[in-house]
């Protein structure tokens with residue numbers, strides 16, 4: 480919800496300046512039906528592909544799994560099942576559970592394609608690959624009691640993602656595959672969740688063979704990106720504001736997502752504009768951004 484506030488603010492700033500990327504964006508958004516279709520046709524082929532279609536297209540298998548956490552969230556996990564594996568018959572098949580970063584989902588572990596995605600390379604090496612979708616993300620938007628528009632649905636942080644979602648997914652994978660241990664690979668917010676699990680539920684350390692933390696986050700002391708800093712500074716005001724308009728979280732919306740992607744993938748200028756906007760959240764480092772990869776993420 481907070482990003483809507485900042486995007487709007489930035490929108491006004493850019494609109495009133497002369498070098499005007501936002502005007503380009505708005506002129507794209509304002510097109511109607513026929514023109515929009517034309518716009519979409521100019522986008523790279525895989526722009527709107529979803530994870531299962533993308534995997535099938537690239538020759539990988541795909542499975543969908545559902546399970547419920549102790550506190551009632553219904554999670555959808557995706558699997559790239561490796562049952563034969565490249566391992567000897569009498570060896571146990573190694574399992575990997577991939578834990579995504581903030582606001583991301585299973586597809587972000589495969590969207591760099593067969594030769595550039597850790598999950599697909601792991602599958603090629605013989606691993607049985609499981610991709611978690613945390614509560615409140617694209618595929619895990621349900622709860623046994625709460626509606627995802629309610630305040631109680633969004634009452635969680637990385638701690639609950641670790642304590643409940645990770646615990647439930649580890650148990651699910653081990654039970655389903657009749658295995659004793661798995662490897663966990665997490666990224667960014669996922670690492671904070673993984674550490675929350677490992678430190679609050681010590682018995683899970685027995686179930687995890689190896690824990691890999693990519694861009695690990697232990698504390699948020701050194702963040703300098705403008706959006707997180709401003710958010711932290713004005714948090715009480717923002718909370719009042721979002722409460723007043725009953726906006727507790729942002730459920731995934733296919734149409735909004737497609738619109739953002741079609742605008743951002745439109746051409747090189749738009750890609751750069753979007754990467755600058757993203758940089759305000761994540762820290763801007765153009766050399767680390769792959770502008771070629773345009774697959775529908777998160």
Ligand SMILES: *[C@@H]1O[C@H](CO)[C@@H](O)[C@H](O)[C@H]1NC(C)=O
Nearest residue numbers: 528529530531532543557618
């Ligand atoms: C992807 O889209 C297809 C329809 O093209 C649908 O059948 C499938 O369930 C979708 N995959 C996921 C993971 O939602």
Ligand SMILES: *[C@@H]1O[C@H](CO)[C@@H](O)[C@H](O)[C@H]1NC(C)=O
Nearest residue numbers: 565566567568569570571572
């Ligand atoms: C697996 O089987 C091969 C021969 O069939 C044997 O040499 C090897 O020791 C076995 N490995 C294990 C871990 O049991």
Ligand SMILES: *[C@@H]1O[C@H](CO)[C@@H](O)[C@H](O)[C@H]1NC(C)=O
Nearest residue numbers: 537591592593594595596603
């Ligand atoms: C991946 O790499 C292999 C060999 O390194 C190559 O044959 C294949 O075409 C590559 N696939 C893609 C999608 O780039």
Ligand SMILES: *[C@@H]1O[C@H](CO)[C@@H](O)[C@H](O)[C@H]1NC(C)=O
Nearest residue numbers: 621622624625626627628629
């Ligand atoms: C959730 O709330 C929205 C808006 O209040 C409503 O349209 C929708 O039907 C509700 N869904 C469920 C499952 O109760």
Ligand SMILES: *[C@@H]1O[C@H](CO)[C@@H](O)[C@H](O)[C@H]1NC(C)=O
Nearest residue numbers: 629630631632633634635639
């Ligand atoms: C959020 O969860 C905490 C406990 O984790 C509870 O004390 C609080 O009442 C909850 N708030 C809402 C709005 O559900």
Ligand SMILES: *[C@@H]1O[C@H](CO)[C@@H](O)[C@H](O)[C@H]1NC(C)=O
Nearest residue numbers: 546650651653654655656657
């Ligand atoms: C464990 O797996 C079996 C078979 O896959 C399933 O029937 C059972 O419900 C699972 N148990 C739990 C607690 O998920």
